[in-house]
Amino acid sequence: MNDRSDDGFGALLPEVRVQPPADASRAMVERLRAVESRNITYVDDGWPVFWQEARGANVRDVDGNVYVDLSSAFGVALLGHNNPAVVSAVREQSGTLMxxxxxxHPSGPKLELLERLCxxxxxxxxxxxxxxTxxxxxxxxxKTAQVATGRPGLLAFTGGYHGLTLGALAVTEREHFRAxxxxxxxxxxxxxAFPDLALDGEGAADMALTExxxxxxxxxxNGDAIGAVIVEPVQGRAGARIAPDGFxxxxSQIASESGVLVIADEVLTGLGRCGAMFASQLVGLEPDIVCVGKALGGGVPISACLARREVMDAWPESRGEAIHTSTFLGHPLACAAALAFLNILESEHIADRARALGARLLEVLRGELASAQGVIDVRGLGALIGIELVGEGQAVRVAEAALREGLxxxxxxxxxxxxxxxPPATLSDLQAEHACRVLVRLIQEVAQG
Ligand SMILES: Cc1ncc(COP(=O)(O)O)c(C=O)c1O
Structure with a gap:
């Protein structure tokens, strides 16, 4: 093992030695373009960098540049990258049953994880x-909602993102992905319509509820009867959109009165990200079914669909062939990683840390950007924060400039x-302060063109 846990990597500020993407990244991007579908990896002069290693909030690229990762790599690294307890759980499990x-024929880690999640x-x-995933x-x-209600129809929201497999894509509302x-x-x-205070003002919630x-x-x-509504407690990919209080x-009440199940898509917001085990609790959503993923495996792919017992029990007993399953369901390695993740989530009070970090970031960013040109809104719930800018693609420009500064x-x-x-809930005060300072400057620079 390459143990360098005392070199500070994980809690470092950015160290950009050569302007990214530098030679090694560029050479690997060239090779990548020869073999990967061109739809997958976005490439331009300033993007992407190839990652070599990561720990805590730091990522090192193949040219030796050190970054602070404010994305947790799609929200996954809530504990930070390569959390030592997750790494050792994976190492141990891989030695016994991969x-x-x-x-x-189930495995012990699968049983234990299901018990913990339930x-x-x-x-x-x-x-x-x-x-x-x-x-x-x-x-x-x-599928569970359909089996439980006998009604296949669904209600979903504008801006909602639930994934790109065909069933999930049907409830994802973004033309770019669907067309x-x-x-x-x-x-x-x-x-x-997902209620939008900025667009519709005070009446936003009522308008959306009428819809x-x-x-x-x-x-x-297609005329099918609706059996479920699917919603993100806070819309993630749409830009950290938070519905007005009470919505x-x-x-939940309307759904319950109509006999429609509520599916909370907590793939991004769940398991501590927003400052509680589930963001639903924070926004007043009362789900019958909850989806989790991303952070759950501490970096190893695993997800879960949880449901009220009576809802999930609508599925028939398996007579030898499950109607829904997959090759890697309950994968022991991923379950061991998830168990380690859940231990740390609880023992290190990660939800509380996400809430405190988010509050600090919001306070600084709101203060610094209150009168900044080109900023419409700074919002967030826990460690899920959105800074809305005026003008198409402005956030893309900031992301490219930020990469050059090691963010x-x-x-x-x-x-x-x-x-x-x-960001990871474990982002240090120093990293957070530095990130805010750089970000505020870049937002102002980009707004000035
Ligand atoms: C709210 C939400 N649901 C579902 C998904 C899809 O998850 P995956 O990309 O792991 O399939 C995402 C991914 O970003 C998400 O943010």
Whole structure:
């Protein structure tokens, strides 16, 4: 093992030695372009860098530059990258049982993880299905809702992002992702507007709730009856969009009165990211089904769909062939990683740290950007923060400039207008202060053109 845990890597400030992407990254990008579908990796003069190693909030690229990762690599590294306890759980598990037979001959780590997840679930009694990606957990949720209600139709929200597999894509509302595949997408989805205070002012929640009622009454384009509504407690990829107070509680109530199940897509927001085990608790959403993923495996791919016991029990007993399963369901290595993640989540009070970090970042950014040119809004819940800028693609420009300064962050929003921050909850005070200082300067520079 290359143990360099005393060199400070993980808690370092950025160290950009050669302007990224530098020679080694560029050479590898060239090789990549020869073998990977050109749709996958975005390449331009300033993007991307190849990663070599990561720990805590730091990433080192193949040219030796050190970055502070304010994205947690898509929200995954909530504990920081390569958390030592997760690494050692993976190492230990890989020495005994790497792969099992998920739905046939189960393994101990799978059982233990299911017990832990069901104990965390927001209901007295829960049951769960393990999966590998967030999209797959969403697929399980959509199927579960149909099995439980007998109604395949769905209600979803504008700006919602639930993944890109075909079932999940049908409830994802972004033309860019949907347009090439419209003919393959399920036509039983009605969309209601996600309330937007900036756009619709005080009446935003009421307008959106009216749309919800109308959509539930009229049903989706193909005429199917609606069995479930799927919603992110805070919209992530749309740019950390937070509904006005009371909206999620009213949505839950309307759904319950209409006999429609509520699916909370907590793939990004769940497991501590927003300052609580589930963001639903914070925004008043009362789900019947919850999807988690991203942070769950501490960097190893694993996800889960949890549901109230009576909802999940609508699935028939397996008579030898599960109707829904997959090769890597309950993968022992991923389950061991997830168990280590959950231990740290609780023992190191990660949700509280995410809440405190988010509050500090919001306070500084709001203070510094209050009167900044080109900034519309600075918002967030826990360690999920959005800085909305005026003008299409402005957040993309900031992300590229930030990379040159050793900060990794991602643009979000349907027009690349929101800088999204999902840092590790373990980001140090020094890293946070430095990141804010640089970010504020870059936002001002980009706004001035
Ligand atoms: C809220 C939400 N749901 C689902 C997904 C899809 O997860 P995955 O990319 O792991 O399939 C994402 C991914 O960003 C997400 O943010």
């Amino acid at each position: 792969h099992g037979m998920g739905d046939v 104990a965390l679930a927001p209901w007295g009694q829960a049951r769960a299905v393990l999966a590998t 967030g999209s797959e957990a969403v697929e399980v949720a959509l 090439p595949f419209t003919g393959r997408l399920y036509g039983g989805v009605a969309f209601a 919800v009622r109308v959509a539930l009454e009229n049903g989706p384009p 999620m509680a009213s949505l 990794i962050l991602l643009p979000a929003g349907d027009r690349g207008q929101v800088i999204e921050l999902t």
